[in-house]
Amino acid sequence: MAEAKTEKDAAPILPVAPGPHIEAARTTRAVMLDVLIALAPAIGMGLYVFRGYAAMQIGVCVVSCVAFETIWQAARGRRQTVGDLSAAVTGLILALSIPWTAPWYVGVIGSGVAILVAKMFFGGLGSNIFNPAMAGRAFLQACFAGEMTTYVLAGQGLPSQGPPGAVQAAVKAGAEVITQATPLAAGKFEQAAFALRHLAVGNVNGSIGETSAIACLLGGLYLIVRRSASWRVPVGMLAAAGVVAAIHQLADPDAALKVGHHLLGGAMLFGAFFIATDPATSPISNRGLWIYAVGIGVLVMLIRLFANVPEGVMYAVLVMNMTVPLIDRLTVPRPVGGPAPEAKPA
Amino acid sequence: MSVGQIPGTGRFARGIHPDDKKSISAAVGVEVLPTPESILIPMVQHIGAPCAPAVKPRVEVRLGDVIGDAEAFVSAPVHATVDGTTAAATMTTLPNGRHVAAVPIKPAEQQSVGTEGLWEAVYGGDWPTSGLEGRAPEEIVQAVRAGGLVGMGGAAFPTHVKLTRNEKRPVDTLLINGCECEPYLTSDYRLMLEAPAPIVTGALLAASAAGAERIIIGIEDNKPDAVESMRRAAAPAGVEVAAVETRYPMGGERQLVLAVLGREVPTGGLPLDVGVVVVNVATSAAIARAVLRGKPLTHRIVSVTGEGVAAPKNLLVPIGASYADLIAACGGLTESAGRVIAGGPMMGFALANLNVPVTKGTSGVVVLTAEQVRRAEETACIRCGRCVDACPLGLVPTKMALASRHKDWETARRYHVTACCECGCCAYVCPAKIPLVQLMRMGKAMLPKP
Numbered sequence: 001m002a003e004a005k006t007e008k009d010a011a012p013i014l015p016v017a018p019g020p021h022i023e024a025a026r027t028t029r030a031v032m033l034d035v036l037i038a039l040a041p042a043i044g045m046g047l048y049v050f051r052g053y054a055a056m057q058i059g060v061c062v063v064s065c066v067a068f069e070t071i072w073q074a075a076r077g078r079r080q081t082v083g084d085l086s087a088a089v090t091g092l093i094l095a096l097s098i099p100w101t102a103p104w105y106v107g108v109i110g111s112g113v114a115i116l117v118a119k120m121f122f123g124g125l126g127s128n129i130f131n132p133a134m135a136g137r138a139f140l141q142a143c144f145a146g147e148m149t150t151y152v153l154a155g156q157g158l159p160s161q162g163p164p165g166a167v168q169a170a171v172k173a174g175a176e177v178i179t180q181a182t183p184l185a186a187g188k189f190e191q192a193a194f195a196l197r198h199l200a201v202g203n204v205n206g207s208i209g210e211t212s213a214i215a216c217l218l219g220g221l222y223l224i225v226r227r228s229a230s231w232r233v234p235v236g237m238l239a240a241a242g243v244v245a246a247i248h249q250l251a252d253p254d255a256a257l258k259v260g261h262h263l264l265g266g267a268m269l270f271g272a273f274f275i276a277t278d279p280a281t282s283p284i285s286n287r288g289l290w291i292y293a294v295g296i297g298v299l300v301m302l303i304r305l306f307a308n309v310p311e312g313v314m315y316a317v318l319v320m321n322m323t324v325p326l327i328d329r330l331t332v333p334r335p336v337g338g339p340a341p342e343a344k345p346a
Numbered sequence: 347m348s349v350g351q352i353p354g355t356g357r358f359a360r361g362i363h364p365d366d367k368k369s370i371s372a373a374v375g376v377e378v379l380p381t382p383e384s385i386l387i388p389m390v391q392h393i394g395a396p397c398a399p400a401v402k403p404r405v406e407v408r409l410g411d412v413i414g415d416a417e418a419f420v421s422a423p424v425h426a427t428v429d430g431t432t433a434a435a436t437m438t439t440l441p442n443g444r445h446v447a448a449v450p451i452k453p454a455e456q457q458s459v460g461t462e463g464l465w466e467a468v469y470g471g472d473w474p475t476s477g478l479e480g481r482a483p484e485e486i487v488q489a490v491r492a493g494g495l496v497g498m499g500g501a502a503f504p505t506h507v508k509l510t511r512n513e514k515r516p517v518d519t520l521l522i523n524g525c526e527c528e529p530y531l532t533s534d535y536r537l538m539l540e541a542p543a544p545i546v547t548g549a550l551l552a553a554s555a556a557g558a559e560r561i562i563i564g565i566e567d568n569k570p571d572a573v574e575s576m577r578r579a580a581a582p583a584g585v586e587v588a589a590v591e592t593r594y595p596m597g598g599e600r601q602l603v604l605a606v607l608g609r610e611v612p613t614g615g616l617p618l619d620v621g622v623v624v625v626n627v628a629t630s631a632a633i634a635r636a637v638l639r640g641k642p643l644t645h646r647i648v649s650v651t652g653e654g655v656a657a658p659k660n661l662l663v664p665i666g667a668s669y670a671d672l673i674a675a676c677g678g679l680t681e682s683a684g685r686v687i688a689g690g691p692m693m694g695f696a697l698a699n700l701n702v703p704v705t706k707g708t709s710g711v712v713v714l715t716a717e718q719v720r721r722a723e724e725t726a727c728i729r730c731g732r733c734v735d736a737c738p739l740g741l742v743p744t745k746m747a748l749a750s751r752h753k754d755w756e757t758a759r760r761y762h763v764t765a766c767c768e769c770g771c772c773a774y775v776c777p778a779k780i781p782l783v784q785l786m787r788m789g790k791a792m793l794p795k796p
Contacts, residue, residue: 014685014686014696014697014698014699014700015684015685015696016685016696016697016698017685017696017719017720017722018696018781018783018784018787019687019691019692019693019694019695019696019770019773019783020691020692020693020720020770020773020774020783021685021687021691021692021694021696021712021714021719021720022364022529022691022692022714022718022719022720022774023720023721023773023774023775023776023779024362024364024774024775026732026775026777027725027777027778027779028725028726028728028777028778030777031728031730031777081725081726084725086728124726125725125726125728126726126727126728126729127726227732228730230731279728279729279730279731280728280729282729284729284731284734284742284744284745285734285742286731286734289731328745329760332742332760332761332762333734333740333741333742334740335613335739335740335741335762335765336358336359336600336604336610336613336738336739336740337600337610337611337612337613337614337615337739337765338610338612338613339613339762339765340613340614340759340762340763340764340765341613341614341764
């Protein structure tokens with residue numbers, strides 16, 4: 001600040017800016033960092049169950065996402081935005097939602113679709129309609145159906161270290177693998193139910209991040225306490241899914257998967273706390289968030305029960321993402337004191 | 347009287363709770379500013395029609411003489427705040443950016459009321475709490491107008507307009523606003539501690555003029571000693587005191603009416619629409635002075651505070667003294683000073699030039715250090731919703747602000763942009779550091795007529 005004196009003849013030069021002149025200390029980067037910290041238990045559990053392979057997959061996806069965003073911004077002549085950590089978060093969530101066995105090019109292509117198509121084409125952070133990680137994963141599910149549904153636990157005869165593609169190579173060479181259906185697939189296609197405690201702790205098969213309910217819950221609660229995710233989304237989603245699952249259990253008492261399996265198994269908790277809570281792709285008003293969350297919860301269960309696939313979180317989120325602009329338009333909150341006199345009705 | 351006896355809950359939803367920083371200047375007793383070397387009286391110190399100068403240049407004037415007046419109903423005269431000699435009218439720029447005419451006065455060597463006697467002259471003496479019923483409401487309103495009284499909480503709305511009765515909109519309650527919810531400011535606080543009596547007298551007169559049956563003084567509960575001081579002064583007069591939750595912006599009249607009385611002031615309307623009149627404590631004291639002693643508004647308490655001023659103080663200053671005078675009386679700016687704000691840090695205006703006059707609505711000068719002021723680098727809105735959770739009026743700031751930026755007037759209107767009161771809660775919490783208030787101000791100004 002120049003000339004900080006107050007002689008009236010030599011007026012000091014003071015920089016000005018519009019108010020408010022004080023601020024709370026949070027930045028966008030801090031919010032993203034909170035998400036990374038909250039994912040730590042899920043990452044930890046994934047590493048425990050899937051060992052080094054999980055680390056490879058996470059590394060491939062995070063590096064790819066950051067690289068794609070950096071290249072895009074440079075090509076467009078814009079300043080770099082990877083410092084806000086949102087690309088890293090997308091990479092991490094993508095990695096945690098796919099099986100570790102998917103080869104490296106699957107992670108790279110998924111990251112490309114997530115960052116370039118679902119995020120940057122739409123205008124970058126905050127302007128996207130679809131959850132980038134889920135959009136990437138949907139593309140992969142369509143193009144690499146086999147790689148995306150190979151759920152394998154490391155076992156005898158498998159290389160204990162090596163890049164994810166090594167598993168396919170080992171399988172082709174005739175090594176024995178222990179394939180084990182994920183809990184939801186087992187319930188749907190084999191009518192076999194895992195004990196709930198396994199689902200809670202997470203030593204079951206599945207995508208890297210979804211296996212442990214406790215890890216997801218711990219991370220999710222951290223996010224809510226830090227107010228980096230809205231509590232309305234997991235509460236609404238889990239309540240709605242629970243209600244539908246309960247109705248199904250009452251209607252079909254012999255089904256293998258009970259309410260507990262649905263809530264603790266598959267990507268339900270991971271989705272509730274880390275995917276559905278993505279702020280850019282969820283409604284802005286509180287009433288809108290409830291509608292969105294209930295919609296996801298109901299859709300997940302409908303897909304799980306009636307569609308040909310055992311897991312429905314990804315599609316449920318993407319479908320509800322599509323409805324967010326409409327939800328926003330229909331849930332403009334009423335101001336204290338009533339609508340402004342010239343406000344047009346929605 | 348405890349909060350349980352007011353119709354409202356004593357709180358309102360959302361809002362923010364910043365560190366109140368009152369301890370910097372709260373304990374400093376009011377000091378009188380030494381008579382400045384020059385005084386500049388702006389012709390506009392209020393919402394409403396500007397005054398026209400009522401004196402010629404190079405004329406001797408006395409403290410309290412009318413310097414400018416206007417014919418319009420929504421206006422208030424301005425007066426000389428020292429004995430001295432006028433000069434030719436010039437222009438000055440008020441902190442909100444408005445260029446207005448102003449009459450300079452060169453103070454005389456000898457003042458009829460010197461600095462030693464000023465406090466006593468303004469706030470001392472006897473302030474009765476009974477025997478005031480005899481005055482006709484029109485008489486009170488006339489005296490308030492003649493005294494040039496405007497809202498001293500910052501909005502500067504002409505007080506006589508507020509107190510004028512309107513059969514279509516009867517008033518049942520008068521709220522006296524002692525909340526001072528902006529961080530750092532302690533001028534109303536010190537007034538409540540050091541001169542509670544004229545506040546109560548003024549409240550009784552204002553209620554009599556407006557026709558209110560009930561008088562409640564609302565004070566934030568981070569000022570328990572002020573609550574106590576006002577309770578003692580108000581008890582013999584039957585005036586109630588309510589300690590409300592400390593939350594910004596409790597001092598905003600919509601929030602105060604909601605918290606104390608549980609009534610929602612209609613958007614685009616006034617507290618009058620729900621039968622309430624809200625008056626600031628300093629204005630209330632000025633009402634007592636104008637009606638009972640015929641003295642116009644010439645002086646006010648200004649808190650000069652913040653981490654960027656050497657010796658923070660609460661000063662009793664003549665209106666028209668410059669910000670430079672006030673800061674000099676407080677030891678000047680520190681090395682680390684980065685921004686001088688006229689008003690509080692949430693809704694105040696940054697000053698580029700300190701040689702501008704203090705006006706009737708100036709409640710404080712806050713000097714922040716360069717490290718403290720709000721960051722300028724903006725990033726993308728991630729729709730995190732913190733602004734929605736902070737807005738005391740239940741609006742969606744990000745939608746209104748970004749629509750204004752992109753001139754999407756349909757969206758701005760759909761989200762009720764004209765309801766925004768520019769309190770700043772949204773911009774305070776925004777992690778992307780988007781200038782939400784500035785964008786909404788711009789949107790409101792540029793909104794085409796429907």
